[in-house]
Amino acid sequence: MGSMSVGGLLTGFDTKGVVQKLMNVERLAGDRIAKAKIGASALSGALTQLNGLVNKIGEAANAVIPDSILKTSIWSSASATSSAKDVATVTASGVSVAGNLTVRVDRVAQAGAALSGEIAVTDRNTAVNGSPWSLSITNHGTAIAVDFTATDTLNTVAEKINTTTGLDVTATVVKVRDGAYRLQLTSKTTGADTTLAVSGDSSVIGGVNQLTAGQDTQVTVGAGSPAEFSVTSKTAKVDGLMEGVSITALTPGTTTISSQRDPAAIADKVQAMVDAANAALTNIRINSKVDPNLSKATAGKDATNNSGVFMGNSTAQDITRRLSDIFVGSSSNIPSSVGINIAKDGSLSFDKAKFTEAYTKDPSAVEKTVTGAAQKLADVSKSLTNATDGILTIAVRGQDALVKDYSDQIKRFNDRMTAKEEILTRQYDALDKMLSKLKSQGDWLAGQINSLNGGSAKN
Incomplete structure (x- = not known):
């Protein structure tokens, strides 16, 4: 339990008040x-x-x-439409020129399939045959043998077919009724070469009949004219008829495909880049001057409004310079020519109409200008924010280290102040006691003198 002292009880001297005033002066250094x-x-x-x-x-x-790795680019942005979406749908990427093409979908790719006869077994987990047997299944023009044991059930037969390398066939057990099942075989891919053929011990499963023949997609251009020609595809997709356009056939019929570049989609990405840079520059600009409506930075203040915190900060100034230089550009790369502008106060803006106009006139020149600026921005961003040695990363760590150091200094300072206050309290308490003793002695002497004076008067 700590001691408690109340100064000045004996002499009226306020030791506690004196110590407190002295400590207030001492603690001024800690305020800094x-x-x-x-x-x-x-x-x-x-x-x-x-x-x-x-x-x-x-x-x-x-x-x-x-x-270059993912082979993606906003500069390939394009749009395409199909006049009959129930006949075919379209997607576009990398369209160099606008175009229109009418096509007739003659047939849509399908996978070959076959169905066995009835197989008399109790259930799917009953052995199919009492001795080893095998099937030879042909898909994509190649026959592959699948061997079975005397204990293989319908389920294991299907599993072996499904997992046979290179066969590319899915087997499904179908229940016809209690005690009767069939085995359906379907090619995993589509195309004319997926018509299935089954030989070998097919009698074990009641023989196998073709369910559907494999089929390619076929579309015809110029149908009914002397210039008519057709193209085929193993899948529902037909590529290459129009540059950058992929057609997905859905059902027989006729549709007109239209395609064009999509500068609006590209402009949206450029706008996002300009907005991101503008947000950083605005943040620096606002925090580089004191807001007269706010007090200076104090503990607990909202981090989104650090009034004046970047005043004279070299890191913030360097970032502003580096970002601004990119948007000012050079003789070989002028962002303003494609609608990216920087004002006198350092704010950025994007003129979408000017960008679209420039892109329509010379797509490659616009791509070169914007991509050049984007690459510089990406490089600057990386050098500033890299988690290991980014300039901003290091700056944040430096300030955090200062905060920790100041916290340690404050703790040590407070410990010193506590110790000093205890020393001063003891010293002034001792002084109070000494003054009290001197007062008592003085009162005694005064009493003695008064007694002597009184005795002399009587004589």
Whole structure:
């Protein structure tokens, strides 16, 4: 249990008040450390927020840069329509010029299938034959043998067919009625070469009959004219009739396919990139001046409004310069020529109409200009936000280290102040006691003198 002292009871001297005033002066030095901690904490929060905004710049910029690995690119954005969506649907990518084409879907690709006769077994887990047997199944023009044992049930027969390498056939056990089953075989792919043929010990399963023949998709261009020609595909998709357009046949009939570039989709990605960069630049600009309606950064303040926290900060200034230089451009790369503008105050804007006009006139030039700017933005974003050695990452770590150091300093300072307050309290308590003793001695002497004076008067 700690001791409790109440000063000045004996002499009227306020030792506690004196100590408190002295300590208030001593603690002024600690206020400076506390304020420094608040400043470092505010700057860390602001830099962390800026790091997130710059990271978004990289994400938006990378969405504009063609991906050579995934073979994707916004510059291949295109649109296509089918006048009869029940006949065929279409998708487009990389359309170089607009086009229209009327096609007739003659037939749609289908997979070959076969069905066995009735197989008399109690259930799917009953052995099919009392001795080993085999089937030779032909798909894609190649016959592959599948061997079975005397203990193989209908389910294991189907499993062996399903897992035979290269056969490309799915076997399904179908119940006809109690004690009677059939085995359906279906090619896993479509095309004319998927017509199935089964030989070998097929009598074990009641023989096998063709259910459907394999079939290619066939579409005809110029149907009914002397220039008529047809193309086929093993699948429902037909590619290559129109550049960048894929047709998916659904049912026989006639449809007209239209395709064109889609600059609007490209412009949306460029807009997102400009918006991301503008958000970071605006954040720096706002936090580089003091908002007169707000007090300076204090503990607990909303991290989205660190008034004046970037004033004189070299990292923030460097980021502004690097981002602005990209949008100002150079003689060989002028973003403003494609609608990406930077104002005197550093804010960015995107003129979609100007971009679309420029892209329509010279797609390759616009792609080169925008992709060049995007690559620079992506590189800057990476150098700033890399989790290992990014400039902003290091800056945040530095401020966090300062906050920790200031916290340690405050703790040590408070410990010193507590110890000093205890020393001063003891010293002034001792002084109070000494004054009390001197007062008592003085009162005694005064009493003695008064007694002597009184005795002399009587004599």
